[in-house]
Amino acid sequence: MLTKLSDLHQMAKAATRKKLVLAAAHDQNALEAVVNASRNEIVDVILVGNKTAIFEISEKSGLDISGFELIDEPDNDKAASISVKMVSEKKADIVMKGHLGTSSLLKAVLNKEWGLRSGELLSHLALFEVPVYHKIIALTDAAMNIAPDFKGKASILKNAVNYLRKLGIDKPKVAVLSAVETVNPDMKSAMEAAALAKMGDRGQFGKCIIDGPFAFDNAVSKKSAELKKISSSVAGDADLIMGDDLDASNAIYKTFIYFANARCAAVIVGAAAPIVLTSRADSDDTKLNSIALAAAVN
Numbered sequence: 001m002l003t004k005l006s007d008l009h010q011m012a013k014a015a016t017r018k019k020l021v022l023a024a025a026h027d028q029n030a031l032e033a034v035v036n037a038s039r040n041e042i043v044d045v046i047l048v049g050n051k052t053a054i055f056e057i058s059e060k061s062g063l064d065i066s067g068f069e070l071i072d073e074p075d076n077d078k079a080a081s082i083s084v085k086m087v088s089e090k091k092a093d094i095v096m097k098g099h100l101g102t103s104s105l106l107k108a109v110l111n112k113e114w115g116l117r118s119g120e121l122l123s124h125l126a127l128f129e130v131p132v133y134h135k136i137i138a139l140t141d142a143a144m145n146i147a148p149d150f151k152g153k154a155s156i157l158k159n160a161v162n163y164l165r166k167l168g169i170d171k172p173k174v175a176v177l178s179a180v181e182t183v184n185p186d187m188k189s190a191m192e193a194a195a196l197a198k199m200g201d202r203g204q205f206g207k208c209i210i211d212g213p214f215a216f217d218n219a220v221s222k223k224s225a226e227l228k229k230i231s232s233s234v235a236g237d238a239d240l241i242m243g244d245d246l247d248a249s250n251a252i253y254k255t256f257i258y259f260a261n262a263r264c265a266a267v268i269v270g271a272a273a274p275i276v277l278t279s280r281a282d283s284d285d286t287k288l289n290s291i292a293l294a295a296a297v298n
Helices: 006-014 028-039 051-061 076-088 102-109 150-166 188-201 216-220 222-227 246-259 284-295
Strands: 018-023 043-049 069-072 094-097 123-129 137-140 173-177 209-214 240-242 263-269
Touching: 006 284, 018 028, 018 076, 018 284, 028 043, 028 051, 028 094, 028 284, 043 051, 043 076, 051 069, 076 094, 076 102, 094 102, 094 284, 123 150, 123 246, 137 150, 137 246, 150 173, 150 188, 150 240, 150 263, 173 188, 173 216, 188 209, 209 216, 216 222, 216 240, 246 263, 263 284
Parallel strands: 018 043, 018 094, 043 069, 137 240, 173 209, 173 240
Antiparallel strands: 123 137, 123 263
């Protein structure tokens, strides 16, 4: 059972060492993150980007990139294509966004000829170490899909539970959220949560336990569930919570960080390989944890 995010670092070190390719690597924040990950023996690194700018950044910031493979490509879109092709051709295992827009990288990822399509939606999976919770808790989807329809929700859920199983959570407990814990025909989120739970009962997501609808308190608090007379092995012990849409999930994501002092790791899943999309606002800890999350699975 994952109890802290540092467990991911140990898992990454114990696994076959992964190669991370940084697309448009002429970015100080991203360079600092991959140098830190390399120093911590989490990944080997390949840089694809403007060679002159990369050397200027590294020299100015005191970053040691002497052990990294470097491919000179000043054009950001071409750098994204080279990086994704390297993963597609098994020359690298993880792709990470550097100094380019998310849409540019995802365009390369979704290329029909040499991209990393898997047949599922791309979705965001975040793991949190929350001081008041008894284990690591995951959240999907707080960054990619704005208002997924039911089919989209099923794909997002499949992505998340598959990745959690790869992390060693053999039978993930999933709480699908609504504003209520009863099946209300007037609430789309409640009806879809109930349908996803039934799909889980029928084994359509593989080995996992899915329940819902849950209000957030029932998902994370056994006491709250008991007071509301909810009998569920998921209530108060969820490994994964799934919001109804991006607004709900993003609010939970930021509440965990800013109000609950949570540590975080996040990746994009649903492609043939993990994608690391860190933000400039992310802490160094979050960036390192996110790379470890991508590197911890075989």
